[in-house]
Amino acid sequence: MFENMNFSGIWQNFSSVPGDLLRQLKLLGIGTLTSLEIFVLTLVFSLPLGLLVAFGRMSRNKIVSTVIKAYILVMRGTPLMLQLIFIYFAPSYMLPESLKINLDRFVAAIIAFSLNYAAYLAEIYRAGIESIALGQYEAAAVLGFTKSQTFFRIILPQVIKRILPPVGNEVITLVKDTALVTTLGISELFRAARNESARISSTTPLFIAGVFYLIMNYVVTKVFDMLEKKLSYYR
């Protein structure tokens, strides 16, 4: 696929064919929208799911915590690309004929990403929750707060402040990981760039894609900086 590419063509293309450049920007822009869709949906599902997984991991019920530990091991211990492929194809192979469903590739991608990121996020949540002093729980208890009030009013806000940096790391990784869904043939930013690159035998589209990823992560970084600043009113 890459063999007939002209690696010296980047600057040529930039300067000599502005019409082509516009076309590329538009193509990659459309791909970016799909990448962003995957990015946002994954966050929407994995951020709360991660909290549930963290609770399961910390559960005093041995069965629950063991199952969740195994889940986290598999999610973190195998390639995300493999998980994508598995979740996309498994239903049609493993289910009996009558129950066969054809999972939409986009849906499969969201499921795989959400499950995978929830596992990583769960460990971050857990570290955050376990870092809160026992005295906070006890002070809340003697004031009469219920368990859920204690968690959502007293503990979670402090946890969020502490886990912002590692969660920021995960979110930045997610932006880049969206490129993996190209394996399922979803036309997002990376795929658009690669196809175009092959078509016109130039690395320019790939270079532009790199810039796009960088811009997205610049925004992510800024957002997390802002959140950290917003929560810096206390220590």
Next chain:
Amino acid sequence: MENIPILEVENLYKRFGTCEVLSGISFNVRKGEVVAVIGPSGSGKSTMLRCINLLEKIEGGSIRVAGDVMVTTDKSGKVIYAPEKELRKIRLRLGMVFQSFNLFPHFSVMRNITEAQVHVAKKSPQEAAEIARELLEKVGLSDKADAYPYQLSGGQAQRVAIARALAMNPDILFFDEPTSALDPELTAEVLKAMQDLAAEHMTMVIVTHEMNFARDVSDRVIFMDKGVIVEEGKPSDIFTNPQNERTRAFLKGFMDQF
């Protein structure tokens, strides 16, 4: 009614693993009484307060608050706690101040004091803020309402913690070494706040190493050692004429000062 003790503790047992920490503690506290609990490190003072405040489960005995059973032990030795709902009600009559303050760092001083009033006692935010302002004035911290805990000295933080506990209007307030984490010069301001409460006949149980305070402010002193109450009585008796050998040994250093 006046004759029913606010707190009745009977034959309390508590183990951590195989280590028995409380070995049959019994005592009562009457309304308006200030009880000082003293004793060597590791004698089980904190554990006793924590059991009464439902932060630890007991292995035997009973606890009643204003006549209501919080926990009791049947003839077969089975410990029976009141139902969750009842426990929540009983718990609201108890307040506790910790050695390490345990203020909520993400809340302002004001919100530290109003949060439970609003979300536990279901008071209106206005009423809660009104009460908080009164209490802050009482502990001398009116100007700190908008400060955050990290901006307070230890003594100020502990006074906020006292105000936070008082805001729930408890029948009895427990203190676990409230000044042990403080520099000597900050200790005085916290003791002063507690002394003011005593003067208003707030019912208090105070675990403390401040012997002068125990002697001057308490109505009764309980001396604990190795998980039992060795001796209890008026401060004047305990401090000047302890009956038990262990009490005498413990107070030796202090008695010389008197």
